Each structure stands twice: as C-alpha cells, then as structure tokens.
Amino acid sequence: MKLQMLWLALVLLAVETNAAKQINNTSIPALIVFGDSIMDTGNNNNLPTIMKCNFPPYGKDFPGGSATGRFSDGRVPSDLIAEKLGLAKTLPAYMNPNLKPNDLLKGVTFASGGTGYDPLTAQMMSVISVWDQLTYFKEYISKIKQHFGEEKAQNILDHSFFLVVSSSNDLAHTYLPRAHRYDRTSYANFLADSAVKFVRELHKLGARKIGVFSAVPVGCVPLQRTVFGGLLTRRCNEPLNNMAKQFNSRLSPALDSLDKELDGVILYIDVYDTLYDMIQNPKKYGFEVANRGCCGTGLVAISYMCNSLNPFTCTNSSAYIFWDSYHPTERAYQVIVDTLLDKFISKVL
Ligand SMILES: *[C@@H]1O[C@H](CO)[C@@H](O)[C@H](O)[C@H]1NC(C)=O
Ligand SMILES: *[C@@H]1O[C@H](CO)[C@@H](O)[C@H](O)[C@H]1NC(C)=O
Numbered sequence: 378m379k380l381q382m383l384w385l386a387l388v389l390l391a392v393e394t395n396a397a398k399q400i401n402n403t404s405i406p407a408l409i410v411f412g413d414s415i416m417d418t419g420n421n422n423n424l425p426t427i428m429k430c431n432f433p434p435y436g437k438d439f440p441g442g443s444a445t446g447r448f449s450d451g452r453v454p455s456d457l458i459a460e461k462l463g464l465a466k467t468l469p470a471y472m473n474p475n476l477k478p479n480d481l482l483k484g485v486t487f488a489s490g491g492t493g494y495d496p497l498t499a500q501m502m503s504v505i506s507v508w509d510q511l512t513y514f515k516e517y518i519s520k521i522k523q524h525f526g527e528e529k530a531q532n533i534l535d536h537s538f539f540l541v542v543s544s545s546n547d548l549a550h551t552y553l554p555r556a557h558r559y560d561r562t563s564y565a566n567f568l569a570d571s572a573v574k575f576v577r578e579l580h581k582l583g584a585r586k587i588g589v590f591s592a593v594p595v596g597c598v599p600l601q602r603t604v605f606g607g608l609l610t611r612r613c614n615e616p617l618n619n620m621a622k623q624f625n626s627r628l629s630p631a632l633d634s635l636d637k638e639l640d641g642v643i644l645y646i647d648v649y650d651t652l653y654d655m656i657q658n659p660k661k662y663g664f665e666v667a668n669r670g671c672c673g674t675g676l677v678a679i680s681y682m683c684n685s686l687n688p689f690t691c692t693n694s695s696a697y698i699f700w701d702s703y704h705p706t707e708r709a710y711q712v713i714v715d716t717l718l719d720k721f722i723s724k725v726l
C-alpha cells in the first residue's frame with residue numbers, strides 16, 4: 378500500500394516536472410517553420426497566386442477579426458505551437474514587408490499555401506517551393522548574424538524547434554500530372570524521399586531539433602468528398618488516403634534512421650490517426666460537423682471562392698472541423714496541437 382502511494386507520488390512529480398519544462402521559454406529560443414497552408418501566416422499575400430486568403434471571412438475569429446493570410450478562421454498551428462512554447466501568440470510570416478529585425482528573434486514561418494515537396498506543386502500554384510524556403514532561411518540566418526551577432530545565430534540554430542509540414546498538395550493535386558511517370562505507390566515514396574532530403578538539407582544548414590509532420594487523411598477534406606466521394610454519399614477518397622498512408626509508412630522509419638545517423642533530434646510527428654479519428658467521431662471532440670466546411674456551403678469553397686459575397690458561411694466555426702473545403706478551423710487545429718505536441722516538445726527541450 379505504502380509502495381503504491383510512493384509510486385503515485387513519483388508519477389505526479391514526473392507529470393509536474395514535465396509541465397514545468399513545457400513552459401520554460403528559455404530552452405527553445407525560436408520556432409522556425411517550413412511548409413504549406415497549414416503553417417502559412419501570410420507569406421502568399423504579395424505573391425501573384427490564386428492561393429490567397431487575405432480577405433474576409435478568413436480571419437473572422439482571429440484577434441481583431443483581420444484576414445492576415447492565414448488559411449483558417451483564426452490562428453494556425455505555427456501560431457498555436459509558438460504559444461505552447463511560450464514564445465508568442467502568433468508567428469510572423471517571413472515575407473511580411475513590415476518585419477523589423479527584432480521580430481525575427483522568436484522565429485518565423487517560411488510556409489507558403491499551396492506548396493509541396495514536389496517542385497511542380499509550387500510551380501503550378503505560383504507559390505514558394507519548400508526548397509526556395511531553405512534559401513530564405515539562409516537569408517534569415519544572415520540577418521540574425523548581421524543584427525545580433527554570430528553567437529545569437531548559433532544559439533538559434535542549436536536550440537530552436539524546426540517544423541516541416543507538407544505533402545497534402547502534392548498528393549491531392551500533383552499526382553495526376555505526374556501519373557505518366559509514377560504509380561500511386563512510387564509517387565508517395567518519391568515524396569517521402571524528398572521529405573528526408575529536405576531534412577538533410579536543413580540539418581546541413583545547422584538545424585538540430587527537427588519535427589516532420591506526417592501526411593494527413595487528405596482524402597477526407599470536404600473538397601475531396603464533393604469531387605470524388607459520390608454525389609449523395611460524399612465519402613472520403615480512399616485511394617488518396619492510401620497514398621497518404623504509403624507516404625507515412627515510408628517516411629517514419631526513414632526519419633528514425635536519420636535520427637540515429639545525425640546529431641540532434643529528428644522526430645516523425647504522426648497526425649494522420651488523430652485527425653482521422655476526429656473526422657470519424659466529431660462529437661467525441663465537441664464538434665458537430667466534419668464533412669462540410671464552415672465557409673460558404675462548405676462543399677467546394679476555398680481561397681477566392683470562400684469570400685464575403687457568399688451568404689451561407691456558418692456563424693459558429695467552433696462546431697466545425699473544417700473552415701473551408703480544405704483547411705481545419707482554429708479549434709480543430711487546437712485539438713490536434715493539444716493532443717499531440719506536448720509529447721514531441723518534451724523530446725526537444
Ligand atoms: C529552463 O532553461 C534554463 C536555461 O536553458 C535551464 O537552466 C533551466 O534548468 C530550465 N528549467 C526547467 C524547469 O527546465
Ligand atoms: C519567458 O520567461 C521569462 C522568465 O521566466 C518571463 O519573464 C517572460 O515573460 C516569458 N515570456 C513569454 C513570452 O512567456
């Protein structure tokens with residue numbers, strides 16, 4: 378009996394220590410993010426692309442209700458994770474022309490909505506490829522050196538948390554124009570190999586704590602249901618989900634071996650199962666609607682088709698998993714981040 382009490386005390390102590398670690402903001406100086414619309418906080422705003430969202434009703438639940446170029450009703454995971462790390466409530470977009478040198482210190486996102494690991498994806502959408510994001514990252518580090526010195530730059534490289542989030546646009550949009558060269562499996566493998574190559578490049582540039590997100594069940598986003606799921610049934614596009622799973626099954630072990638090979642920490646962050654469970658069992662997570670977006674009729678609206686001319690936009694986006702026909706709401710993102718990230722953050726502290 379006494380022994381059990383002791384164990385309980387030890388477990389509680391461990392939990393408490395862990396919680397304290399998660400709010401220590403000195404151990405992770407910055408959050409630096411690469412990828413697509415899930416993490417973009419406004420990098421596309423001045424690009425000549427249709428992949429934009431810096432107009433209402435995007436941002437309707439953002440502080441001040443402003444449409445900042447985030448592909449959601451409110452904040453996106455780059456913001457929510459920066460907040461979890463105790464850095465800031467929002468993470469600036471690197472392409473924001475108003476950024477001052479001081480705004481760079483807690484990290485930035487280079488992510489660009491519509492992009493992917495396949496260079497063709499960014500080219501088709503006229504957005505910034507993940508490979509070009511690495512070039513901007515080099516520029517970011519030289520700016521830090523220039524304004525704050527070598528030591529600060531080294532500290533940011535050594536201790537910051539780096540996140541990479543991509544693949545859904547490649548899988549959903551670029552496989553078709555690539556289908557003459559690849560079948561579904563080999564294209565998913567090509568993307569996973571590209572992700573590993575990206576991590577190697579990022580590590581070469583000095584990053585040491587790198588997390589890579591898995592592919593998501595992109596076949597279940599409202600747009601895929603509308604186009605491929607049958608007129609009335611609107612089922613998930615299973616062949617597309619299977620490609621996402623193939624990507625994950627190739628990426629996960631490859632990152633594990635990279636983690637052993639390279640110094641620092643390389644993490645595979647699986648979001649597939651969590652998001653899939655949310656979509657299958659929305660009520661379990663306090664959501665009412667999982668197969669339509671909040672914006673417009675929720676069946677196809679995204680980017681310029683999700684606009685304030687559409688009278689059908691829902692009033693309570695918190696009841697929806699999806700904001701538009703492709704992107705989750707802030708509340709859905711918050712559930713994912715709360716469910717998954719503590720475990721990974723504790724590994725990089
Ligand atoms: C917080 O970070 C500082 C500096 O890295 C370290 O000395 C301290 O032990 C950390 N505290 C906790 C609770 O992890
Ligand atoms: C970071 O920690 C310091 C000291 O604990 C505190 O003064 C500061 O407000 C914290 N910053 C954020 C953004 O939480």
Ligand SMILES: *[C@@H]1O[C@H](CO)[C@@H](O)[C@H](O)[C@H]1NC(C)=O
Nearest residue numbers: 663664665693694695696697
């Ligand atoms: C919005 O929806 C959420 C989730 O269903 C619910 O908890 C909340 O009470 C709703 N808010 C309003 C104002 O209806």
